[in-house]
Amino acid sequence: MDIKRAKLTRSYVVLTYLFLLTVNGFSSFAIANSLSISVGWNKPPYVIEERNSGFELDMVSAIFANMGYSVSYVYVPFGRSNTLIKVKKVDAALTMNEHMDIEGLVLSEPYISYQNAAISLKGRSIEIDSITDLKNHTIVAFQNASVVLGDEYREAAKKSPLYLELPNQRKQVEMLLKGKVDFVVMDINIFNYLSNELLGGSHMANVVIHRLFPKTTYHIAFTDEKLMLAFNREMSLYKQTKEYDNLVAKYEFLY
Structure with a gap:
């Protein structure tokens, strides 16, 4: 009886260990494939904070999803986006350009323009x-x-x-x-x-x-150059799709 109990106990321990390895593996995968991105406060139709959507967020989320990443957005006053990424509180920052303080960061190709x-x-x-x-x-x-x-x-x-x-x-x-x-x-x-x-x-x-100003193009700022280059490649492909055309039509832009 004791031998049977010992065997059962060992089997339970092994199964528990394997289960924990599996869970930890999935958790590590999820963390490794999740990105946090800073974005300026509500500016619809580009960023609709209460719905976690808008043209800009929908597009960026779709591109990263195609790359195998899930995205969570951190909403801050527009002027603080670069501050968060420079202290590595986030992985990327939206709506950035070369006129801002981007020392130590790398910029994607332009992904959006504002008139x-x-x-x-x-x-x-x-x-x-x-x-x-x-x-x-x-x-x-x-x-x-x-x-x-x-x-x-x-x-x-x-x-x-x-x-x-x-x-x-x-x-x-x-x-x-x-x-x-x-x-x-x-x-x-x-x-x-x-x-x-x-x-x-x-x-x-x-x-x-x-209409005094030319269009202002914006980039995404990254700390990781490889991630930035991968984003550029996927963005180029995404903007050729019907999904992107439908997204543009959905938000009824005036220009």
Whole structure:
């Protein structure tokens, strides 16, 4: 009886050990194939934080899924994305470019572009012909606008009677609609989405879009060059698919 019990005990120990090895193996695989990525606060239709979706997140998640990775997003004010990756709290950071502090990081090929503009209320009848003309007006802009929109814009911002950069883009739109500033500087699609949401319908007929800026292209910042190169290859393939075309159509961009 004791011999049988001993054999059963040994069998149980062996099975338990094998089970733990299997679980640990799966856990290690999951950890090795999971990425954390920092992303700026809510900026629909690109980033819709409450749904963990939006064009930008859907696209990036799909590309990494094709590479065998699951992704979790860490939402921070736009200006802090590079800080997290530089101290290695995340594996990558979205919406980065060469004008930002990227020392020690590697940038992917451009994966998305934003069409920023200076937007004013049509009823105010404000006329400007250049970026420099903004210096005479009150402005609210997206965080880091003075970094990514170039020297001429940065100088105009310095001379503006009131210049604010806010991480909350809904607040930016509200300030324009309430007449608290002359201009909001932001992406046209973001303004269209948020103004529609705030007012329950399109507001584009009631504003003037001053197209002063070229498109701003953005990259993903990585700490791992091999991962960046693999992302570039997969992104190139993904953008040739019907899935990508359907994603673009889903978010009804104005440009």
